[in-house]
Amino acid sequence: MQITKELIDNTHNHISQWLRTTALDYSIELSEKTGVNVWLKKEYQQFTGSFKLRGALSCISQLNQEQKDAGIITASSGNHGLGVAMAGKITGTKVTVFLPANTSKVKLTALQHLNANVIVVDGDCLLAEQQAAELAKEKGCYYVSPYNDPYVIAGQATLAMEIHQQLPNVDAVFISVGGGGLISGIGSYYQENKLETEIAGCWPENAPALLKCLEQGKIIEVEEQPTLSESTAGGVEQGSITFPIAQKVVDKCYTVSELEISQAMYALAKYEREIVEGSAGVAMAALMQQAEQYKGKDVVVVLCGKNIGFDKWLQVIEQYEDQ
């Protein structure tokens, strides 16, 4: 299944009623510092604090009544889980979320507040995913993958449509990459609409799974180190459709160090007074690193989420105090 212009347009028509149009703001100070015309796509303002609602709504919008009645299932204690739960609440669809045993109470409360049926398994993320998939199979429910699903990707693509409406001529879009759902969606939109915008994928050096796959020309296991960009960490599952799409739509690949991520998070706090999570810092860090080659160009940085524990964020920021 291709992520065609038609699919993206239809998806937008189905789900835009439930979405917030998030701000695309020109940053005076970051533009001055970098020499680039820096446009910040503040997608962390989306309901649940990340872009994940888009893909989840897109999945639900194409279910038939029988499937809707059966409800949907996913496994995630992070942004994806929140997005799916919120999509269920908005559309009146029953949602079951499987969680690992170590899920924090804050995340549990947030999911329950969104009326999700929460099942905490006696084990880790992988076990939660396995049990979720098993239950979905057994009950004939739709299992919402965080990235390996054309409807999820088409949903994330609506973010690019929004950017395009807000700023028609964009030289490049910087996007943090995890499983590849967001960059596949954004890249497909620009390619399908025959726009000359460069799609720049951004990875933490510590968690470059899809990048290594692209370099090797196949999906491989990649060992990763801990990173501030928790929501983009993790491997790419075998057969994921994001792999061939990324091969086709990603023009540039940049990696950033943990230090650069934290510097970018500090810059967004200091100059924009915005608290963002590490994954948003990755895209900002990549542009700061590559500023020289984008001087005078209009570049959009997708700030994809803000779900970071405040104390953790503060630790990152305090390193730079009084500098």
Next chain:
Amino acid sequence: MQITKELIDNTHNHISQWLRTTALDYSIELSEKTGVNVWLKKEYQQFTGSFKLRGALSCISQLNQEQKDAGIITASSGNHGLGVAMAGKITGTKVTVFLPANTSKVKLTALQHLNANVIVVDGDCLLAEQQAAELAKEKGCYYVSPYNDPYVIAGQATLAMEIHQQLPNVDAVFISVGGGGLISGIGSYYQENKLETEIAGCWPENAPALLKCLEQGKIIEVEEQPTLSESTAGGVEQGSITFPIAQKVVDKCYTVSELEISQAMYALAKYEREIVEGSAGVAMAALMQQAEQYKGKDVVVVLCGKNIGFDKWLQVIEQYEDQ
């Protein structure tokens, strides 16, 4: 001139095309902590980071062509100046902003980026205001007051209309008060539409100018102390129309200490991951102080701005670290 329903509706029709609809978000964690259903009106997401754009656009929208050609004038290095400059840029109206000598380079740059004609006087705010008013008189230009103008108030009233559309039934709205433009606008909207919503005015103990006037039944000089809520500080000018309007529309008056303001700013950072200025903290602080009497009610807290120096904000927040 009355702030009638018709005036507010007309104003909304004229200016809404240029405004961002800012989020009204239910806060799960602040609601849990207070027992109140806490709704945050995130007006700091407005262009220029505060509500001031509304009143400025409202003024411009009622000028005739001759007045537009002559341009408008104001004096303010703060949120009002930014709002007026942005309104000028959006509508193609020439704007001159008078500034005191000690205006920071960051604020100067921001105003210049909005194409404002900036005049720095050799003196303080008062001198800047005097010279601005003189030039306006001499040139026959419209002088945009930060609060003492029915069109400014009608512009701020559109914020209430937005809240009403987002959440039809609200028990109370908490609003920080400086010159009284915002609370006059919001209060007029709810009163003119015969809604039973309580209008709660919130002041720093250190800067209660309009509150003292209301208590005395006349506009008086009030001595103020320094406050974190810089943008609400300052006296109320003689004859200000916000005084009789506030007499009519304000139902409750609350004052908060500097400690309570900083605690509220910390709570917004920790539980909502939002950076707001002191004036926004005042309204949040008042609700936290008065939570007992609003248990189970739907209360909107207007978070009116985010223009605070980051280093200053960080100092406020760090007092509460690891608590």
